[in-house]
Amino acid sequence: MSAPTLRPPSGPAVSSRTAPALLRPSGLTWTVLRLHRAALLMWIAALLVAAGVLTWMYVIGPDAVAALAPCGSPPAGALPDCTVLDAISTDETYSTWIRLVSTAVSYLMFPVAAWAGAALVGRELEDGTAQLAWTQSVSPVRWLAAKLAVPAAVLTLGTTLAVLLDVWARRDGNPSLVGDWYDPEVYASTGPVAVAYVLAGLAFGVLAALLLGKALPAAGAAFAATLVLSYGLRAVRPSLWPTTTITGRAALDLPRSALELEHGVVTSDGRRIGNDLACVGSGTSARSRACGRSSGLSDFWATYHPKSHFWPLQLVESGLLLAVAGAAAAAAFTLLRRRTA
Template sequence: MSAPTLRPPSDPAVPSRPAPAPLRPSGLTWTVLRLHRAALLVWVAALLVAGAVLTWMYVIAPNAGVAGGPCAAPPVDGLPDCAAVDAMTTNDVYSAGLDLVATALSYLMLPVAAWAGAALIGRELENGTAQLAWTQSVTPVRWLAAKLAVPAVLLTAGTTAVVLLHVWVRRDENGNLLGAWYDSDVYLSIGPTAVAYALAGLALGALAGLILRKALPAAGAAFAATLVLSYVLRAVRPSLWPTTTITGRAALDLPPDVLVLEHGVVTSDGRRIGNDLACVGSETQNQIRACMKSSRLSDFWATVHPESHFWPLQLVESGVLLAVAGAAVAVTFTVLRRRTA
């Protein structure tokens, strides 16, 4: 027989310890994530779709180059069969996939601004949930800081990942498939400006939500403000960095990777005329001399941004956007302090 196990009698006067609660994330960060989990799921799904599309574009990139290249019928000297090439649409798929991702990155700041104005700030102020949170030992400043910091981190990490993946996929140098670096959508999708635009949209949306305190008006105002900002910066982009002037025959035969801002001629009496394409079609030196003599020209010039200006333009524009975002955040906190003082 086994000996019975002796247990001391429980003392009803001594309360038993409650079972430890399961570990769960807590704090303002977790609150923001739970409250806006629908937006978080949409953002994660968008990143997964973009990653899948870009990975597929990387896989089919070699075939895209073949589909757009020379062929022979029947195939000879290593050239593919024209019948097979004509049946291939890989180059169209490749180009369309890259264009889709580039466009999505270029206009990301618009839905971000509308969401920040409506759901992130405006709706909570309109429904009174923000005021309720301020009575639960959460100061308004901490509340707003968490509201801005959590989506800012997620936007920065996700957008940066997609931009880097997009740059990695653009390994083919075929400009017909990839588009020029200065094309607006391409330009905004392969550099830090994509992240800066998203953060500027977030800050402008938060400011609109705090000022208007209603979801729909804040969404509209944030969307409009961000759209105006993007159009203004697109218009002034060429002037964000000093241009390069090319003279002589080189101005008639510009490489395809330069952004031409102005093209002109210098007359024999020293006058400089812009947007004049005289003698551009001349191929030989004799043709150029004959054209210059008949047109009474002494020189040619072109004002351009070469591809080497890509990073200076990107950094300056990103700096402007981050300054706008910083100013919007500062104004947002100032307005909040005045309204809750």
């Protein structure tokens, strides 16, 4: 009896050499990640450092709050020993590191804009590698879509994670430790505007690179444009949502959580005078009223944003930033089509 003959299965043969190649990532997404793997690794490392620092801040948060509490020297009753709290100084450590991470997240848009203008697009246009890719199977529009979409996804995911960790590490948001909600760095690092600013910086960088075609000038132009956008929106931020105005003695004693914009007095004939400090600091309500009568004033008023306006302001500003980012991206696609038509 003859031994059975083993036959390979029908169909195209798959060699051991080609099998691993089929499992390798391919396509424009992988190409973008591979070309900019150094930036990707730096981004991951920065996120890991930020996550480690913020986790540490979350752990020492209760000790930082305790360090702010009243103390006695020597300790008396339930008051802790001041010398022990001063030696620990956990509150200073907590505040310092929280603010360092918040500042880094707040100004992340600037290095992103410069990197997008210089390395992501500008260098490829300057070296001619982009034009080479367009002569292959990749169209200019697909090339630009990948250049925008892949970094946008990575930056959105990472920035969102950093913002969530920042909010988590702040615990109850004690302003004596972490700053007030309206402080520029606190505001920009604890809400969706952080992601929107990063995406705007990315779009500005890509547009600047397509306009200038040179890496370094594009990086500088994108940085400058992002700087103007940041300070412009910071200047108009209080007007992005209707303010609250109150009158009476309460206008002189706004809570710390209120972002005061303007205050003043109401004269006996009903006129409002802004930023008038008359009778401020008179002491009791009776003394304030007496001072008002003698000065020809009938009331006090103040215009401010309460803490409850944090989310409306965040959402409106994020919407404006995303609209600007979308306009810059659309302009980049239009410019690319005209130049490659």
